[in-house]
Amino acid sequence: MAQWPIICLLLGWAHESDKFDEQNDEYCYNINNMTRKISYAQAISEALVQAMDLDPRVFIFGLGVDDFKGIFGTTLEAAKKFGSTRVFDTPASEGALTGIAIGAALNNKRPVLVHARNDFMFLALDQMLNNASKWKYVSYGHSSVPFVVRAIIGKGWGQGPVHSQSIQSVLAHFPGLYVAMPSNPYDVKGILLKSLQVDTPAVILEHRALYNCEGEVPAEAYTVEFGQAKIVHPGKDITVLATSLMVLEALKAAQILKSEGIEMEIVDPVSIQPLDEETIITSVKKTGRLICADTSWARCGFSAEVAAMVAEKAHAHLKAAVRRIAPPPCPCPVSKPLEDAFYPTYQNILEVVYELLDRKIFSSQNRFQEVDSFVGPY
Amino acid sequence: MNRKPKYIPAMNHKYNLNKILKRQLFETMLKIRLAEEKIVAVYHEQHMRTPTHLSIGQEAVAVGICSALKKDDQVFSPHRCHAHYLAKGGNLNAFFAELCGRETGSNRGRVGSAHLTDEKAHVYASPILGAMIPVAVGAALAFKMDRLKKVAVAFLGDAAIEEGIFTESLNFAIVKKLPVLFVCENNLYSTNSPLRVRQPPSPLYKRVSLPELSTQQIDGNDVEKVYQAASKAIQQCRRGKGPIFIECLTYRIHEHVGPLMDYDKGYRSKKEVESWIKKCPIKRFKSKLIKGRIMNSKEIDALTAELKKDMNEAYVKALQSPWPDTKTLLDHVY
Ligand SMILES: Cc1ncc(C[n+]2csc(CCOP(=O)(O)OP(=O)(O)O)c2C)c(N)n1
Numbered sequence: 001m002a003q004w005p006i007i008c009l010l011l012g013w014a015h016e017s018d019k020f021d022e023q024n025d026e027y028c029y030n031i032n033n034m035t036r037k038i039s040y041a042q043a044i045s046e047a048l049v050q051a052m053d054l055d056p057r058v059f060i061f062g063l064g065v066d067d068f069k070g071i072f073g074t075t076l077e078a079a080k081k082f083g084s085t086r087v088f089d090t091p092a093s094e095g096a097l098t099g100i101a102i103g104a105a106l107n108n109k110r111p112v113l114v115h116a117r118n119d120f121m122f123l124a125l126d127q128m129l130n131n132a133s134k135w136k137y138v139s140y141g142h143s144s145v146p147f148v149v150r151a152i153i154g155k156g157w158g159q160g161p162v163h164s165q166s167i168q169s170v171l172a173h174f175p176g177l178y179v180a181m182p183s184n185p186y187d188v189k190g191i192l193l194k195s196l197q198v199d200t201p202a203v204i205l206e207h208r209a210l211y212n213c214e215g216e217v218p219a220e221a222y223t224v225e226f227g228q229a230k231i232v233h234p235g236k237d238i239t240v241l242a243t244s245l246m247v248l249e250a251l252k253a254a255q256i257l258k259s260e261g262i263e264m265e266i267v268d269p270v271s272i273q274p275l276d277e278e279t280i281i282t283s284v285k286k287t288g289r290l291i292c293a294d295t296s297w298a299r300c301g302f303s304a305e306v307a308a309m310v311a312e313k314a315h316a317h318l319k320a321a322v323r324r325i326a327p328p329p330c331p332c333p334v335s336k337p338l339e340d341a342f343y344p345t346y347q348n349i350l351e352v353v354y355e356l357l358d359r360k361i362f363s364s365q366n367r368f369q370e371v372d373s374f375v376g377p378y
Numbered sequence: 379m380n381r382k383p384k385y386i387p388a389m390n391h392k393y394n395l396n397k398i399l400k401r402q403l404f405e406t407m408l409k410i411r412l413a414e415e416k417i418v419a420v421y422h423e424q425h426m427r428t429p430t431h432l433s434i435g436q437e438a439v440a441v442g443i444c445s446a447l448k449k450d451d452q453v454f455s456p457h458r459c460h461a462h463y464l465a466k467g468g469n470l471n472a473f474f475a476e477l478c479g480r481e482t483g484s485n486r487g488r489v490g491s492a493h494l495t496d497e498k499a500h501v502y503a504s505p506i507l508g509a510m511i512p513v514a515v516g517a518a519l520a521f522k523m524d525r526l527k528k529v530a531v532a533f534l535g536d537a538a539i540e541e542g543i544f545t546e547s548l549n550f551a552i553v554k555k556l557p558v559l560f561v562c563e564n565n566l567y568s569t570n571s572p573l574r575v576r577q578p579p580s581p582l583y584k585r586v587s588l589p590e591l592s593t594q595q596i597d598g599n600d601v602e603k604v605y606q607a608a609s610k611a612i613q614q615c616r617r618g619k620g621p622i623f624i625e626c627l628t629y630r631i632h633e634h635v636g637p638l639m640d641y642d643k644g645y646r647s648k649k650e651v652e653s654w655i656k657k658c659p660i661k662r663f664k665s666k667l668i669k670g671r672i673m674n675s676k677e678i679d680a681l682t683a684e685l686k687k688d689m690n691e692a693y694v695k696a697l698q699s700p701w702p703d704t705k706t707l708l709d710h711v712y
């Protein structure tokens with residue numbers, strides 16, 4: 001989290017506030033060059049409001065969605081505009097709420113269920129996996145239960161073992177669910193709007209550490225497709241497939257490598273289920289080297305899936321073994337030095353790049369200066 | 379200074395409280411309050427990088443219940459676990475060190491505020507709602523299998539009963555007649571959500587009432603009442619008459635998580651908060667003790683000063699303690 005303000009500036013995203021819990025973020029228009037930059041959190045908020053405007057079937061529910069914090073500001077506008085019949089608080093009953101979303105979806109509603117941490121969704125997995133993911137299949141396509149789950153990945157400032165997990169691999173393992181991990185304001189708005197149009201239950205995993213990052217976002221409603229990866233940084237020497245927050249770490253690494261004459265290509269899958277295999281394979285064919293950087297553990301994780309897929313489908317093009325960058329196989333601890341050691345960063349990406357390209361490690365001159373400007377509580 | 383609450387048996391079977399016990403109850407509540415006031419005072423220093431749920435205002439529940447337990451009875455807590463941990467005899471230095479993420483912490487800096495464990499004091503916690511309720515039931519199952527006269531306590535907030543796992547655990551405990559005491563701290567809110575938007579208006583304890591389950595509602599800000607109810611319930615549990623459910627009416631004074639007051643946020647009124655500050659369990663008990671000539675204000679002032687010193691020392695000591703070695707990151711996963 002520490003490096004946020006700096007990387008956001010480097011990437012051309014204005015950093016608005018040091019304090020993550022700032023709720024009064026004003027929408028910020030850059031009138032001079034006619035582009036508009038808003039934060040990831042604002043993009044979510046805007047998508048929800050527009051979806052509700054466009055489709056009267058959409059409603060939002062979950063623990064605390066209508067309180068003064070409004071899920072870190074993302075549901076405040078919707079609650080204000082649409083009131084308590086379409087944005088409402090619930091009992092702490094994640095399992096039942098998920099089944100309730102299914103039942104409502106079956107009857108022509110478009111529920112958006114929000115979990116302030118994706119870890120709380122573990123209490124809902126029976127409904128997610130045994131009911132929602134299989135509904136369409138077991139009815140042989142006669143009925144479907146399209147609803148959206150927004151769930152936030154926590155990180156830093158002592159989130160600890162059960163408020164910091166990143167559960168994409170669990171969800172993507174089961175056929176029948178869409179799983180997206182948008183890494184920037186543009187994608188989060190577009191994929192959220194898209195998820196309310198498809199007829200498959202979809203999970204949007206939002207990263208809390210991305211919430212204040214800003215980017216250009218069209219004011220009107222638009223969609224970002226599931227299963228369409230993006231090349232967020234073109235290069236010819238090595239491919240990094242990165243998810244969610246790891247896209248930003250990869251961008252930092254790419255900047256440093258550029259100054260050293262190495263061209264790194266970064267592929268952002270946007271959604272991991274469905275997965276755009278073609279874009280990944282095309283990139284690997286070009287570079288011959290792949291690093292997969294994910295926000296969750298390597299074992300049985302999304303990064304394992306990517307490695308396996310590339311090994312099966314592009315083995316002949318690989319000049320080196322696929323490498324994975326993931327947190328070490330332990331729960332995420334609270335203590336600052338342990339927490340810092342837990343999370344992989346651009347430094348870990350650089351090390352693997354140097355190794356794969358057989359370069360000696362450059363001086364640390366080019367490293368980003370890390371400033372711990374975050375002031376808790378989270 | 380060793381101030382672990384000791385188990386002091388009640389004077390007679392009618393659960394009258396003797397003077398020593400009353401002083402002990404007061405001292406433990408005061409200790410918890412001062413520990414948390416220390417957190418409030420130093421939180422801005424950013425040494426405690428851990429989301430912190432304070433129990434200020436709810437101390438009587440933790441102290442009344444835990445003082446009626448024996449040392450090897452087991453306590454299972456949710457996120458708001460400081461008071462339970464300290465009331466059950468959790469180590470004070472390890473408490474502050476854990477909040478500061480140090481190697482000397484109760485959990486070696488791994489978990490922070492909401493997940494405190496002290497095996498020696500038989501107290502455990504987890505910040506996932508409802509997560510510890512079945513664990514308490516499982517502990518009680520083992521006690522019964524081994525014919526031990528031990529009791530397990532599941533502390534839970536008013537929101538935890540909304541999780542299916544509460545109902546499942548309660549049902550199992552009833553069917554197996556287990557020595558488990560469910561203590562629901564009803565503080566009227568789940569985060570910023572008032573009870574009325576989450577549950578029907580009837581009294582909470584009535585909604586978990588069953589012919590086979592003894593339930594009651596008590597004033598959770600009256601430490602003597604809590605202690606008496608707990609003593610009776612625990613004795614019943616030891617006699618094979620468990621499980622038992624007690625709803626304690628109480629109130630959290632600070633924001634849900636963090637050190638601030640929050641009556642400017644609109645989800646509850648300043649008037650409401652102030653009315654509960656008036657019902658502060660410590661203030662109330664203090665004036666009762668003075669009136670009953672059990673302690674005088676001079677003694678109380680001296681005790682307060684001594685406990686404050688303990689807190690300052692524990693905090694300073696925590697900050698002087700070493701950080702965990704990153705080489706130990708993968709220790710004890712398996
Ligand atoms: C399964 C799960 N859902 C949601 C949360 C987030 N959460 C943490 S504390 C809390 C409020 C709990 O209220 P209550 O049980 O009444 O305890 P109190 O905080 O009032 O002491 C919530 C919703 C969680 N930790 N776990």
Ligand SMILES: [Mg+2]
Binds near residue numbers: 564565566567568569
């Ligand atoms: Mg509560």
